[in-house]
Amino acid sequence: MNINDIAREAGVSIATVSRVLNHLPVREENRLKVEAAVKRLDFVPNYLARGLMNKQSLAIGVLITSISNDYYMEITDAVERRLRERGLMLFLCSTDGETELERRYLNDLVSRRVDGIIVLDSSDENYASGLFRGVAQRVPLILVHSNPDILDVDSVVIDQRLGMRRVMEHLYGLGHREIAFLRGRAGVPYDIKEEAWRSFLSERGIVPSPERLVVIEQGNASEAIGQAEEAMGETLRSASRPTAVFACNDLMARGVVNAASRLGLRIPEDLSVVGHDDTVLAISGRTQLTSVDLKMKSLGGAAVDLLYRAIDGGDPEPRRVFIVPELVVRESTGPVPADSAFMEVSR
């Protein structure tokens, strides 16, 4: 069934049908006839054909690393909501961080002639290879990431360094000097945070001992909780344990809390813990976690804003929007234990 059928049924031309469907001026009488025919035949227009003519699909693609990740999904949620206002639909593509899948999906999206693409935490390989720049020449593309060096593509950059700085200032201000850093093995965001942790300390003349850096294999799935708990168990049992721990996400932070509670350490009296991303995990337990809110909602909104700008074709100059993370202080952080200065000296 197509507009020809409707035209015949309504006794008008296909042009008139098309006009009615697109809310263009048409004599009231004809509009009624067409609308009746549409209803009678239960006609639903074919957007593929429309898109072929209009050169737009009314769809955009969102590339993420993982669907089972609160952080990405909160952003996706915000994006999807904004998209509704323009009647756009969203292709969800999850790459598991695999460069090859990222390529494939990107290509597939272009084939489908999406009106725009939002990429969350793109792989460095594909950025370096120029893939994104290439795609960006064909279709509006927004990169959401934490690498401030990317200037040639529209991007929403999350100033993780600043977020990390806030964490360290908070902890340092509470008197903490022995601050452990817990991360997953691979990932640029981990690298950025570690670097910020290290340089904050070194600016203050502190060189963290190697055991202050704890790395677990799987930092980004439900296994992270258990792995973090196990890894921190060791660390916390040691005589020279830290007085505070920063974990690169709330999953790992939850593991730290569990390890501490298993050892009878009170939080925050004996140990301060800071998480990251401020997901539901931060507020799910008995002790609510101090965490870094990456502003997922405004982040998603900013990405969509940039996308609309690109779609509507303003100036083609690539833009960057900075998202400033916010430290949310809850009950998992407190002043350094009174005897910790002694501890530091005594060993």
Place this chain on the structure above:
Amino acid sequence: MNINDIAREAGVSIATVSRVLNHLPVREENRLKVEAAVKRLDFVPNYLARGLMNKQSLAIGVLITSISNDYYMEITDAVERRLRERGLMLFLCSTDGETELERRYLNDLVSRRVDGIIVLDSSDENYASGLFRGVAQRVPLILVHSNPDILDVDSVVIDQRLGMRRVMEHLYGLGHREIAFLRGRAGVPYDIKEEAWRSFLSERGIVPSPERLVVIEQGNASEAIGQAEEAMGETLRSASRPTAVFACNDLMARGVVNAASRLGLRIPEDLSVVGHDDTVLAISGRTQLTSVDLKMKSLGGAAVDLLYRAIDGGDPEPRRVFIVPELVVRESTGPVPADSAFMEVSR
């Protein structure tokens, strides 16, 4: 740019180009020429045009209630993975449980000529109105839900009654008789579970007193934790407090655990707690929650299997696949406290 340009560049006809693009037999020499031209001109075929001819879009739609919900996203994750094998892409549509949005999205998906639709927990209104049946006549549609009465549309039905039964058997077997039930205000899944809870008890001659049923407003977002904690605080302070609590999801269960721990109640020695959905929250805290695993992975897989069957057009008889939930027993449940029989009598 289109296949005409490629044909010209390669010195062959558009039919040959099309054949190369679709991996149909072509003389090796021509294949090479075409491939070279494609590469040289950086050509990406237009799936809208292809879809217009083939009457397929290589895309399917997934309708869910909420993106910020582990449960839905785990299913979506499983679905997306399976879709890759056929090169299908996924339109993600989140309805917030609003009937009107559900209509709109469904219609939009049909307009886009998706090859199939998976609906997770559809609204009853739209089912009753025949909307889904109507859509199912146009495009393969799979309903994922907990209503065993739906027979006229392909569906994956989650036997929540059975899951609930397993919970009750477990608790009852541990000696619990005073089992509270915690739910959100609105939702068919809540109703089904409550009904199963009630009938299990009544089969054993127990009529739960009204205060055993605790209802909170927002059962399905991060606020649920706090609301559950508050609501259960009251309940647990009462002299006639229950010995076990079942919560309709892990969010609420987490709230129960927090409330208990705030009151100094040990889990499971003083209180047993059971959650539902077995999301990451079940294993995120110090005490790992006994919970009901709804088998999201196999559920998503089953939905895709049904979809493929419908797309490939086997027999048109609507099918139903039953998913049997599994009780995952962890440390949050244990034998009823020794003095509870006394407690029951003494008040």
Place this chain on the structure above:
DNA sequence: ATGAAAGCGCTAACAG
């Protein structure tokens, strides 16, 4: 305001 007709980019007979 309306209709006839020319495509949008691609696939699939049909002849060769």
Place this chain on the structure above:
DNA sequence: CTGTTAGCGCTTTCAT
């Protein structure tokens, strides 16, 4: 195996 041609369903001039 290859090229020609007729659409797929829609929008959009261009006349009327």
